[in-house]
Amino acid sequence: MNRVDGKIAIVSGGARGIGGESARRLAEHGAQVIVADLLEAEGEANVAAIRDAGGEAQFVRLDVTDAQSWEAAVAAARSAYGGVDILVNNAGVYIPKPILETTQEDFAKLVSVNLEGVFLGTKICAPEMMRRAESNPAGSAIVNISSAAGLVGSRNAPIYSMTKGGVRLLTKSTALEFARRGIRCNSVHPGLIDTPMGGMVLNARGEEGNNAVRAAVANAHPLGRIGEPTDIAAGVVFLASDDAAFITGAELAVDGGVTAA
Ligand SMILES: NC(=O)c1ccc[n+]([C@@H]2O[C@H](COP(=O)([O-])OP(=O)(O)OC[C@H]3O[C@@H](n4cnc5c(N)ncnc54)[C@H](O)[C@@H]3O)[C@@H](O)[C@H]2O)c1
Structure with missing residues (x-):
């Protein structure tokens, strides 16, 4: 059985990396996917890959820090597929600087993309997700991509860690606000994952x-390896699916055990 069969998903930052793989995995499991990103060429390429594999997807240019851009993404999901059932708030940026070197511009950028982007996506998609939930007993689902650095502090990227800690609690408050309105909300906390951002994390530690x-x-990582986008996408599909119907406000560490110690 396809666990997200017939559902409509928006994946922010869906062009590449964790979001790219999550979009492909959701489509593989039967969802119609809006791949939403700033990166148009990569986003269109991901849509082509989904279609080549027999899935349904469309690209929408989205800047998660811009409310009008989110309104346009929801409108595109409505006109292409009929609404929004799943929102994956995945887009994020990473600036690895200690507090003493972080500028106010760095701080504002991290907060704007990693936190305000999740707030705007939630606020603007929620009405459509509540509407869809009225005719779907299993309801709608938001999956927020936080980080292992949203569970514990970070020496290399303290303000990034602060934003991801914020995503963790925004997730729980979102879960409470929408629990009786048909929307579940959970967070995923990746360890180091092999993506372009993962490469930046490695660079921050050496050449x-x-x-x-x-x-x-x-x-x-206690499991002895760096993670792959597929490791995270599997968690995203589970939390987005009806298999997770009684799970809300939870945090899923997909981090090779790094926060277990
Ligand atoms: N890679 C890791 O090791 C790791 C670890 C923990 C958490 N994460 C989190 O996972 C998520 C995805 O990371 P990734 O590793 O795939 O990164 P990535 O840099 O490979 O991909 C991020 C995507 O987000 C998009 N994006 C950035 N700003 C945007 C904006 N304003 N509007 C719309 N799209 C925007 C980028 O264009 C890109 O396609 C992020 O939230 C990141 O913080 C990653």
């Missing part, structure tokens, strides 16, 4: 492509 750095970071 790019340095195998010793990769090995050290892999070894810091």
